[in-house]
Amino acid sequence: MLTGIHVAFIGGDARQLEVIKRCIQLDASVTLIGFDNLESIFTGATKRPLTCDVLRDVDALILPVVGTDDDGYVESIFCSKPLQLLEEHAASLQKHCVVYTGMAKPYLRNLLAAQQISLVELLDRDDVAIYNSIPTVEGALMMAIQHTDITIHGSQAIVLGLGRTGMSMARALHALGARVKVGARRQEHLARIFEMGLTPFHFSELKQQVSNADYIFNTVPQLVLTAEVIAQMPQTAFILDLASKPGGTDFRYAERRGIKALLAPGLPGIVAPKTAGKIMAQTLSRLIAEQTITRGSHHE
Ligand code: NAP
Numbered sequence: 299m300l301t302g303i304h305v306a307f308i309g310g311d312a313r314q315l316e317v318i319k320r321c322i323q324l325d326a327s328v329t330l331i332g333f334d335n336l337e338s339i340f341t342g343a344t345k346r347p348l349t350c351d352v353l354r355d356v357d358a359l360i361l362p363v364v365g366t367d368d369d370g371y372v373e374s375i376f377c378s379k380p381l382q383l384l385e386e387h388a389a390s391l392q393k394h395c396v397v398y399t400g401m402a403k404p405y406l407r408n409l410l411a412a413q414q415i416s417l418v419e420l421l422d423r424d425d426v427a428i429y430n431s432i433p434t435v436e437g438a439l440m441m442a443i444q445h446t447d448i449t450i451h452g453s454q455a456i457v458l459g460l461g462r463t464g465m466s467m468a469r470a471l472h473a474l475g476a477r478v479k480v481g482a483r484r485q486e487h488l489a490r491i492f493e494m495g496l497t498p499f500h501f502s503e504l505k506q507q508v509s510n511a512d513y514i515f516n517t518v519p520q521l522v523l524t525a526e527v528i529a530q531m532p533q534t535a536f537i538l539d540l541a542s543k544p545g546g547t548d549f550r551y552a553e554r555r556g557i558k559a560l561l562a563p564g565l566p567g568i569v570a571p572k573t574a575g576k577i578m579a580q581t582l583s584r585l586i587a588e589q590t591i592t593r594g595s596h597h598e
Contacts, residue, residue, distance in 0.1 A: 300326035309374030310362035316575025332374040350390035363400030431466035437565030451475035459517035460487040525551035
């Protein structure tokens with residue numbers, strides 16, 4: 299339970315609604331900042347403006363998945379007025395307050411570090427990244443189906459990277475009957491790919507591996523699909539780049555060669571905001587409860 303804990307939310311999208319619901323269920327005291335246009339106000343939550351006073355007795359501050367932009371603006375689909383998190387706001391937080399977000403830009407990191415306020419980036423956590431890989435993969439399959447005229451079953455599919463998203467992607471493609479090759483650079487990843495019944499190859503062989511690819515799903519956040527690699531692909535290949543912006547594909551060259559290549563960021567929030575919200579809610583409520591237990595034991 300979160301009884302006696304003050305949780306404040308600044309902005310967000312549909313995912314945040316699941317987290318708010320969960321905090322109310324767990325009996326936290328909930329303040330909503332930047333939710334002016336939210337019609338069904340949750341009973342048990344109070345809507346307030348973004349002021350230093352409102353933030354003064356907050357124990358956990360929850361920001362959207364992309365915390366702030368480079369100037370401190372927080373996105374909210376529930377509010378038409380701009381929300382800007384400034385130094386004075388960070389300074390008004392109690393020192394034990396923890397700020398939670400999906401991933402933080404340097405602006406937010408620096409703002410909180412200057413006030414010695416802890417920041418938790420949820421998408422860095424293995425558990426959240428693995429749970430999130432489920433809606434990500436479903437979204438990727440949806441896009442692959444929409445943008446090609448062949449079945450995934452029987453296709454030649456390449457997955458780049460065997461991290462948290464890559465592994466789920468490779469497994470789903472295999473289950474759908476694709477012939478799956480996975481590119482990785484670590485020997486233990488190559489061994490795991492083999493163990494999964496898939497075809498491993500080292501990244502150094504990427505150029506030679508793409509010549510008969512129908513689908514290429516990239517999860518490596520580095521430029522790996524260079525012009526040199528794309529030049530070896532059949533023109534019918536479809537590249538879906540799942541890596542964070544700007545992706546790992548030379549999109550300019552792909553377009554020049556007439557190869558369809560798409561960057562697909564933020565799939566969980568697009569294809570399954572409710573599930574994505576539940577993933578956040580589950581982890582956040584556990585972390586906030588742990589945060590208070592730790593604080594309690596420090597005070598004993
Ligand atoms: P991850 O677990 O860190 O996996 C990344 C993989 O890339 C690892 O296997 C890593 O291998 C490999 N890699 C990194 N740099 C490399 C390089 N220079 N050459 C070869 N391999 C390299 O990350 P993740 O959670 O799977 O996420 C992957 C990307 O997808 C991230 O950019 C993330 O932000 C993004 N993402 C997007 C969505 C979406 O909706 N599109 C959803 C979730 C995540 P090593 O272990 O050898 O470094």
